Amino acid sequence: MKQSQVNDKDNLCMLQSQDVYGKEDYRMTRQTGCTEYSKSQSLCFDQVVLGSSQLLNNPDQQMDKYQNIWMKKIILIQSHYKGYLERKKYKNMKKWAKYRRNVILELIMTEKDYLNDLKSIINNVMIAAEQFKLLPENEIQITFSNLYQIYTFNNMFYGDILKQFCNYHHNSCFGHVLQKFIPFFKIYFKYYSDYKDYQIQNLRQTYPAFNDHLIILEKNNLFRGCDLNSFLIKPVQRLPKYALLLKDLVKHTWKSHPDYNNLVKTLQSFNSVTGQIDKQIENILRNQALFDLQKKFFDVLNENIVESTRNFILNESTYLLRQGQEELVELYLCSDLIVLSKKTQVDQEQINERLLEYCYLNENTILSDAETKSLIITLDLKDKDQNLIFLCQDLEQKQRLSLEFYKILSMKYEKFQSQNFSIQKELKNQPIRVFVTSISRGQSRMPFKTYAKYHVQVILNKQEYTIWTRHKILLKIQKSLKKHYKKEYLNDKDNNILFQDLIEKKLNKQNHDGRKVIVETFLETLLNSTYVKLAPDNYLQYLGLPQGFYQSDQNISKLKTLIDSESSKSSQDS
Secondary structure: OHHHHHHHHHHHHHHHHHHHHHHHHHHHHHHHOOOHHHHHHHHHHHHHHHOHHHOOOOHHHHHHHHHHHHHHHHHHHHHHHHHHHHHHHHHHHHHHHHHHHHHHHHHHHHHHHHHHHHHHHHHHHHHHHHHOOOOOHHHHHHHHOOHHHHHHHHHHHHHHHHHHHHOOOOOOOOHHHHHHHHHHHHHHHHHHHHOOOOHHHHHHHHOHHHHHHHHHHHHOOOOOOOOHHHHHOHHHHHHHHHHHHHHHHHHOOOOOOOOHHHHHHHHHHHHHHHHHHHHHHHHHHHHHHHHHHHHHHHOOOOOOOOOOOOOEEEEEEEEEEEOOEEEEEEEEEEOOEEEEEEEEEOOOOOEEEEEEEEEEOOOOOEEEOOOOOOOEEEEEOOOOOOOEEEEOOOHHHHHHHHHHHHHHHHHHHHHHHHHHHHHHHHHHHOOOEEEEEEEEEEEOOOOOOEEEEEEEEEEEOOEEEEEEEEHHHHHHHHHHHHHHOHHHHHHOOOOOHHHOOHHHHOHHHOOHHHHHHHHHHHHHHHHHOHHHHHOOHHHHHHHOOOOOOOOOOOOOOOOOOOEEOHHHHHHHHO
16 A cells, blocks of 8 residues: 555656656747657647647648648738738829829910910011011911911810819829810921921011011010020920820829820820821921031022932031042032032131032942942942042941942932833833824836825834835735734634735725825734734834834933934835
């Protein structure tokens, strides 16, 4: 009995020691990481202290428990991050909404200033020039173009935008208002084509009364320290300003905004309009360079180089080789013209420029040395005895100039070929015309015997040939056709005049006018038929026409000298 009590006390001490040490080990394993020894002690602690009812004997159940814990944490992190993104998005939308309002406000304010400037020009300059006869009517029309129509249109545009802005809120839509006016911006095209920045200066020099009027306006500070040109260029600068504001408005409008789709469509439509205007602006700048060249060099020579088909391309400083010497020149290259000048410095501020030479480029101009490694470019001008030899400053300049020369000459040659082809095609479709101008009597080899001599005019591609023929020759031609085209003669006898025996059976039985009609019809059908064109030599020889009759030059615009074949016919008759 005592022995059993001792054993129970020992077991209780062991359990107490296990309880104490187990708790400590369990705590240590949670802080420092589990080992095999601590896991076993922790398991013992769980069995004794927690009880078997809370013990998860299955490892899969333990894994599921930890996965559920971590899943809840991940979901919590995601929800916090999504909330952060939504708050950031809201802040951006709030910022964009404010920026969007500022863009529209800038459009309205700049439009108001723009209209005031246009109104000032119209009232103080254009209308004053008309009322007081400061300028002729044609000069007013050229200088101010359709400025009044532009002012009227923009005034309506400003009114609609301002009306829409009066009730502004973050979801206000302006796309439909802008889109309504996009097609009418094409009225700027005429102003762009008529605008010339040198026009006012010329008018001030030509018309003193107009110049005095502008001086008064400048003294009254109507142009705010600038001049009339700075106001007339405002319509040219206005459309690019619209494009920038519209791009900014689309950029700061979020995709869920009710105005987003309309603004995108408006921007696309406006870009298609401004794309055409950009080309016109580019042409204006190029034409301006042409006007500068005209004023600088060609007014003194009384030669006009400003043409609608001529465009300015580039200006380069390069070297010109003359008689083995290098000379630094200014090269002005146009679409069909080269202008060379030389600059000389008079003092530190003034530089004079004088014209050396100029020449026109055409389809006969040849570009040489463009593909070699040297810096030399040679232009072989067939119209001039001396070639132009350029020594470029570096390879980059050579490549640039060679490319431009190549483009110009290629376009010239293609245009020439196209025109030549169209002329040939047009002339090829024109039928050969034959006219009997008169009928006379010719003296035969037999004494006291004459024959009818038909004087004929043949017209091919604006070229005229004068020949004569007779019944005997025409009969030879008809018999030759029968001999060479027997099958066609039998099958096509009723439809083709060439095979109807007109010469043999009907010619000599007709009166004067009837003979002319038969000869004209027969020869015209003969020369236009494929039978003769396939093998024309014999028939052309019978008629006294040149062997190159069908291959004659078709580029002659005027009538050639008439070909008289009397001598060949006389020898044929003899």
